[in-house]
Amino acid sequence: xxxxxxxxxxxxxxxxxxxxxxxxxxxxxxxxxxxxxxxxxxxxxxxxxxxxxxxxxxxxxxxxxxxxxxxxxxxxxxxxxxxxxxxxxxxxxxxxxxxxxxxxxxxxxxxxxxxxxxxxxxxxxxxxxxxxxxxxxxxxxxxxxxxxxxxxxxxxxxxxxxxxxxxxxxxxxxxxxxxxxxxxxxxxxxxxxxxxxxxxxxxxxxxxxxxxxxxxxxxxxxxxxxxxxxxxxxxxxxxxxxxxxxxxxxxxxxxxxxxxxxxxxxxxxxxxxxxxxxxxxxxxxxxxxxxxxxxxxxxxxxxxxxxxxxxxxxxxxxxxxxxxxxxxxxxxxxxxxxxxxxxxxxxxxxxxxxxxxxxxxxxxxxxxxxxxxxxxxxxxxxxxxxxxxxxxxxxxxxxxxxxxxxxxxxxxxxxxxxxxxxxxxxxxxxxxxxxxxxxxxxxxxxxxxxxxxxxxxxxxxxxxxxxxxxxxxxxxxxxxxxxxxxxxxxxxxxxxxxxxxxxxxxxxxxxxxxxxxxxxxxxxxxxxxxxxxxxxxxxxxxxxxxxxxxxxxxxxxxxxxxxxxxxxxxxxxxxxxxxxxxxxxxxxxxxxxxxxxxxxxxxxxxxxxxxxxxxxxxxxxxxxxxxxxxxxx
Amino acid sequence: xxxxxxxxxxxxxxxxxxxxxxxxxxxxxxxxxxxxxxxxxxxxxxxxxxxxxxxxxxxxxxxxxxxxxxxxxxxxxxxxxxxxxxxxxxxxxxxxxxxxxxxxxxxxxxxxxxxxxxxxxxxxxxxxxxxxxxxxxxxxxxxxxxxxxxxxxxxxxxxxxxxxxxxxxxxxxxxxxxxxxxxxxxxxxxxxxxxxxxxxxxxxxxxxxxxxxxxxxxxxxxxxxxxxxxxxxxxxxxxxxxxxxxxxxxxxxxxxxxxxxxxxxxxxxxxxxxxxxxxxxxxxxxxxxxxxxxxxxxxxxxxxxxxxxxxxxxxxxxxxxxxxxxxxxxxxxxxxxxxxxxxxxxxxxxxxxxxxxxxxxxxxx
Numbered sequence: 001x002x003x004x005x006x007x008x009x010x011x012x013x014x015x016x017x018x019x020x021x022x023x024x025x026x027x028x029x030x031x032x033x034x035x036x037x038x039x040x041x042x043x044x045x046x047x048x049x050x051x052x053x054x055x056x057x058x059x060x061x062x063x064x065x066x067x068x069x070x071x072x073x074x075x076x077x078x079x080x081x082x083x084x085x086x087x088x089x090x091x092x093x094x095x096x097x098x099x100x101x102x103x104x105x106x107x108x109x110x111x112x113x114x115x116x117x118x119x120x121x122x123x124x125x126x127x128x129x130x131x132x133x134x135x136x137x138x139x140x141x142x143x144x145x146x147x148x149x150x151x152x153x154x155x156x157x158x159x160x161x162x163x164x165x166x167x168x169x170x171x172x173x174x175x176x177x178x179x180x181x182x183x184x185x186x187x188x189x190x191x192x193x194x195x196x197x198x199x200x201x202x203x204x205x206x207x208x209x210x211x212x213x214x215x216x217x218x219x220x221x222x223x224x225x226x227x228x229x230x231x232x233x234x235x236x237x238x239x240x241x242x243x244x245x246x247x248x249x250x251x252x253x254x255x256x257x258x259x260x261x262x263x264x265x266x267x268x269x270x271x272x273x274x275x276x277x278x279x280x281x282x283x284x285x286x287x288x289x290x291x292x293x294x295x296x297x298x299x300x301x302x303x304x305x306x307x308x309x310x311x312x313x314x315x316x317x318x319x320x321x322x323x324x325x326x327x328x329x330x331x332x333x334x335x336x337x338x339x340x341x342x343x344x345x346x347x348x349x350x351x352x353x354x355x356x357x358x359x360x361x362x363x364x365x366x367x368x369x370x371x372x373x374x375x376x377x378x379x380x381x382x383x384x385x386x387x388x389x390x391x392x393x394x395x396x397x398x399x400x401x402x403x404x405x406x407x408x409x410x411x412x413x414x415x416x417x418x419x420x421x422x423x424x425x426x427x428x429x430x431x432x433x434x435x436x437x438x439x440x441x442x443x444x445x446x447x448x449x450x451x452x453x454x455x456x457x458x459x460x461x462x463x464x465x466x467x468x469x470x471x472x473x474x475x476x477x478x479x480x481x482x483x484x485x486x487x488x489x490x491x492x493x494x495x496x497x498x499x500x501x502x503x504x505x506x507x508x509x510x511x512x513x514x515x516x517x518x519x520x521x522x523x524x525x526x527x528x529x530x531x532x533x534x535x536x537x538x539x540x541x542x543x544x545x546x547x548x549x550x551x552x553x554x555x556x557x558x559x560x561x562x563x564x565x566x567x568x569x570x571x572x573x574x575x576x577x578x579x580x581x582x583x584x585x586x587x588x589x590x591x592x593x594x595x596x597x598x599x600x601x602x603x604x605x606x607x608x609x610x611x612x613x614x615x616x617x618x619x620x621x622x623x624x625x626x627x628x629x630x631x632x633x
Numbered sequence: 634x635x636x637x638x639x640x641x642x643x644x645x646x647x648x649x650x651x652x653x654x655x656x657x658x659x660x661x662x663x664x665x666x667x668x669x670x671x672x673x674x675x676x677x678x679x680x681x682x683x684x685x686x687x688x689x690x691x692x693x694x695x696x697x698x699x700x701x702x703x704x705x706x707x708x709x710x711x712x713x714x715x716x717x718x719x720x721x722x723x724x725x726x727x728x729x730x731x732x733x734x735x736x737x738x739x740x741x742x743x744x745x746x747x748x749x750x751x752x753x754x755x756x757x758x759x760x761x762x763x764x765x766x767x768x769x770x771x772x773x774x775x776x777x778x779x780x781x782x783x784x785x786x787x788x789x790x791x792x793x794x795x796x797x798x799x800x801x802x803x804x805x806x807x808x809x810x811x812x813x814x815x816x817x818x819x820x821x822x823x824x825x826x827x828x829x830x831x832x833x834x835x836x837x838x839x840x841x842x843x844x845x846x847x848x849x850x851x852x853x854x855x856x857x858x859x860x861x862x863x864x865x866x867x868x869x870x871x872x873x874x875x876x877x878x879x880x881x882x883x884x885x886x887x888x889x890x891x892x893x894x895x896x897x898x899x900x901x902x903x904x905x906x907x908x909x910x911x912x913x914x915x916x917x918x919x920x921x922x923x924x925x926x927x928x929x930x931x932x933x934x935x936x937x938x939x940x941x942x943x944x945x946x947x948x949x950x951x952x953x954x955x956x957x958x959x960x961x962x963x964x965x966x967x968x969x970x971x972x973x974x975x976x977x978x979x980x981x982x983x984x985x986x987x988x989x990x991x992x993x994x995x996x997x998x
Binding site: 017051055 | 865903908918922953
């Protein structure tokens with residue numbers, strides 16, 4: 001009996017066991033189905049997504065930076081080039097204690113406090129997790145010393161890089177500008193222009209001058225290399241690449257030797273000179289003195305050098321040719337005379353009597369020459385630079401007639417030269433005064449104010465660039481070309497050259513006989529007039545006009561150069577073109593605090609014209625130094 | 634003569650299981666070559682592991698059932714002593730976990746032995762008290778399970794602990810633990826989850842958190858999961874081809890010879906490969922169920938059921954963690970991941986399954 005019960009229990013037990021086993025089987029099947037649906041989800045539905053992630057893991061795109069285009073003068077002399085050199089660079093993210101690391105590096109490589117300061121400045125401006133240079137242009141010895149100790153410095157490496165170099169340094173600084181490291185502002189601008197991807201891997205960008213205005217052409221196209229990398233970031237193989245396209249080379253209209261001659265002619269004086277080919281607007285020389293060393297800016301200028309440049313009384317950072325606005329002084333007179341002829345306010349032979357002053361209302365305007373020039377016609381008024389003639393003429397013409405005539409020569413307007421940051425200057429008129437001032441009593445134009453406008457003083461203020469453009473236009477009989485510094489672009493790989501066509505701005509409606517009157521008078525200036533001394537014995541016929549711009553008004557006292565402090569002396573000006581009958585060159589010179597135009601500005605013009613027309617060099621030109629060595633600093 | 638020897642040799646081997654296990658081991662060798670980037674040394678190493686495993690399997694398969702009954706208690710006791718030994722200065726700590734024991738000649742991991750010992754002990758205990766099973770017996774069996782599991786979780790070794798807990802639970806379940814108690818336990822477990830959370834180690838919590846959102850720490854704790862999912866997902870339907878997995882061959886996949894070998898397989902053979910592999914595992918599990926259903930004694934039924942379900946659990950947990958539906962708990966893919974201990978333990982289990990099946994037949998005939 002007992003045995004029977006046990007047996008029955010056994011059957012029941014097996015039944016329940018198998019039931020539970022069946023349940024387990026169901027559990028297993030459900031879980032296997034879950035796994036299977038997970039596989040379908042990952043491998044079918046989301047396959048594209050994970051494929052992309054896998055590719056992102058393994059494919060790394062490395063930019064190949066293009067070589068920046070060279071800049072040459074019109075004769076092929078190189079003004080900006082690249083050279084490869086070694087830099088010591090630190091990846092701040094990989095270095096625990098930056099100061100200690102730099103201290104240790106100082107024992108191997110010469111690192112000055114200014115290098116440190118510059119590095120810290122870069123560090124604060126750094127926009128990516130890149131490496132930053134602490135020292136550039138390492139000597140071979142320094143490279144070797146560091147290489148031997150390299151294991152001690154994780155996160156520090158030596159890189160071979162292309163550097164920008166300006167062989168003429170300060171001589172071309174104001175027109176070439178410089179390249180500098182790309183900062184956050186540049187980055188934002190590149191993103192706005194939608195070209196940020198073309199700057200991957202690029203450290204430098206043109207900041208001012210031609211380097212800036214032709215940035216797009218000079219930079220070129222960045223190449224890319226698709227590399228398969230492993231988890232450690234090591235490249236396994238190259239998948240595809242696109243070669244970089246070097247930037248285009250620029251050939252300037254500038255004559256580098258002429259530029260040097262002009263620069264040297266200034267001697268210790270500050271000032272500006274712009275020389276152009278009046279026939280097409282090509283800028284032959286573009287001097288703003290003093291210049292500065294552009295290489296200081298390439299890797300970020302250190303505070304000390306920056307302060308030195310900014311606090312210097314010579315203001316080397318100011319581009320005087322483009323941004324300095326000066327009264328034109330008597331160089332304004334030829335245009336006044338031409339205006340009078342064109343508007344019929346004077347005839348060339350018409351004479352006035354100059355007693356040495358001109359009275360308007362109860363104010364007396366004095367002529368430079370005590371006792372006056374006597375009987376003066378137009379020719380004499382220019383040759384002897386008679387003020388009274390132009391006081392009267394200005395009064396007869398009226399301010400708005402003067403303004404509208406002068407505007408045609410580009411006075412008070414940007415010339416449109418191909419570098420940025422040009423100033424407008426001031427061409428005074430009733431309308432200008434209304435805009436310039438806020439109070440109604442200041443906004444009114446007083447007829448007395450017109451008088452000194454006639455001799456290029458008063459509100460008149462023009463850039464040397466504008467003065468050069470005006471005299472070039474006059475030389476070219478009123479046919480005005482836009483000034484430009486770049487003559488052609490050439491593609492390095494294809495050798496294809498793109499010429500920049502001269503751009504005709506306007507042809508001023510003038511009578512040739514009127515122009516000839518003025519030109520004759522300007523030739524007279526250099527032959528028998530105010531600049532006769534400076535141009536004595538020149539082997540060509542040059543037309544010119546001297547000018548003196550007041551810096552400081554000495555009330556009631558007569559101006560005696562020797563007694564006035566140098567920085568209060570008048571600015572000297574000179575405009576010229578030559579040869580007078582077939583002008584090949586036109587120029588404007590401004591010498592800050594140079595005193596009379598005839599004594600300082602005209603001789604500079606003479607040297608420039610002598611070199612350009614006759615090939616005469618005043619003295620052997622200084623050899624251009626190449627690759628400035630760090631050790632020389 | 635040769636035929637007789639041959640017949641004698643295979644007498645206790647189950648052909649269905651042998652073919653399926655052989656297929657898995659073949660896959661293992663093939664993957665080992667790819668995962669080690671074309672190096673033969675890992676292939677030979679794994680081949681040696683397989684030979685050792687097969688030897689153990691053959692020996693156990695040829696053991697009569699009462700031998701297994703007889704060794705259950707000694708093995709469990711030895712295992713417990715060694716588990717306690719891990720907590721003494723003889724224990725070896727590595728990567729923040731004390732799981733190994735220095736026994737002079739070698740270093741062993743006692744928790745691996747417990748994978749076999751715990752279900753064996755529990756099945757033995759139930760067999761002993763088969764005639765008069767009461768709630769008290771289930772409680773004792775649960776304690777036999779809980780103590781080693783607690784010790785292993787403390788090492789800490791979440792993966793092994795949970796797997797042994799699962800294998801013990803399967804024994805309790807198949808032994809007929811009442812539904813009411815199981816539901817009660819489940820409710821209690823849910824209620825105590827917050828406290829359990831506190832008891833977990835930081836890295837264990839991290840792994841669970843990373844499962845919920847691996848992208849939170851893509852380069853740190855979530856890296857394994859993300860790279861595993863990328864490998865599986867990018868494999869697509871037909872896979873990238875043998876030796877062509879980019880995740881595998883460019884070092885993005887961690888642990889690719891051990892815990893994450895399934896990602897290597899999945900990346901190179903795709904969904905179709907996964908279906909084939911699941912089918913092979915399915916055959917092994919199905920055969921296990923058949924053997925369990927036909928087992929002759931209470932002990933062998935419990936033992937066979939536990940072995941089969943535990944084998945399935947290994948498979949599911951490993952594939953689940955590689956494909957991102959379970960936390961990364963450090964469970965190898967059975968018979969495929971590189972590792973002698975794991976293959977040996979599994980082989981012992983399959984040896985028992987075959988012994989259970991073939992000795993019953995012999996008894997019947």
